[in-house]
Each structure stands twice: as C-alpha cells, then as structure tokens.
Amino acid sequence: MDREVVHAELRQAGTTFHRLLESATAEDLRRRSKGTRWTNQQLLYHMLFGYMVVRALLPLVRMFGRLPLGVSGVWARLLDVSTRPFDVINYLGAVGGARVYGHRRMGAKLDRTLAALHCRLDDESERELARKMRFPTRWDPFFKDVMTLEEVYRYPTRHFDFHRAQLTLSAQD
Helix, strand or coil: CCHHHHHHHHHHHHHHHHHHHHHCCHHHHHCECCCCCCEHHHHHHHHHHHHHHHHHHHHHHHHHCCCCHHHHHHHHHHHHHCHHHHHHHHHHHHHHHHHHHHHHHHHHHHHHHHHHHHHHHHHCCHHHHHCEEECCCCCCCCCCCEEEHHHHHHHHHHHHHHHHCCCCCCCCC
16 A cells, blocks of 8 residues: 555645635535535535544444454444435534534644544554455445455545535635
8 A cells, every 4th residue: 555645635635625615705605515405514514524434434444354244244234224314314414513613613623633544544554454344335435345444544535525526616626
C-alpha cells in the first residue's frame, strides 16, 4: 500500500471541504442539494460524517479481521436487514448534525477527524491494513461485500467525492 496516496486523498478532501464551506453563502447552505432530501448544509455535514464513521469502523475491521469472514458476514447480513431504519437514522443524523455543528464548526471537526486518521494510518502495520471483513452492501454504494482496512481508509473520500457532485453551491468549482 502506498500510504502517501491515502494521505494525499485525505488532505485534498480537507482542502476542498474548507473551500466549499468558505465560499458558501447562507442562501447556498439553505438550498436543496441535487438528488437528496438534504440541504447543502446537511449534505456537507453528511460528507464530514463519512470520515467520522471511518474512525468507528477501524476497530471493527481490526477485530472482525482476526475472525473467519463468515462471522463478519453474519453481522453484515443483520445490518443489511436493518437498511430501512438505517436510512432514516442516516437522514436525521445529517439534519441534526448540521444544526449542532453549523457550517462554522464543521471545518474544525473535519480537521480533527482527518488528523486522527492520518496518525492512525501511519501506525497501521501492513498486516493490519490487509485485514478484511464483510460489509452491509445495502447501506452504502461504496461498501463492497468484503473490504480490507486499507479500503476502509479510502472509503470516505469516495463517499465525499460522490456527494460533492450533489451540492448546489453557487461558487462550487
């Protein structure tokens, strides 16, 4: 694994996120995004939350990665069955998160989250990065049936880039 590629992806996402936050007007933030029920501010929070989720996923992959794939397969199937409640919680989480953080605090939260991911990535052994587990593929189009820890580190930037295209900010590049 080329860790610097992942570090560069995380840095680029951070730079882009700050640029989006700084250029967004109050009207932009209240405007609906494309293809979601969220406003731009809520979608920006959801994009941030993708990185926060990864911090929670890392210990799960390390734990399940030590067990046979079938064990995480049972977990993934249980989560797939709960997709409907997950979708509601996912939607409401972004609505509430955008209110709690607001666009002014989102950048600092992303910075802290990315800093933690950078540090943790540097500490991972190649063996840990190769650990894998099954994921609930109905929860997110970027979850694959089986993902390595390395792929989990790369997931939030793919998620970020996808949702970035749904923003309807007037000054978006």
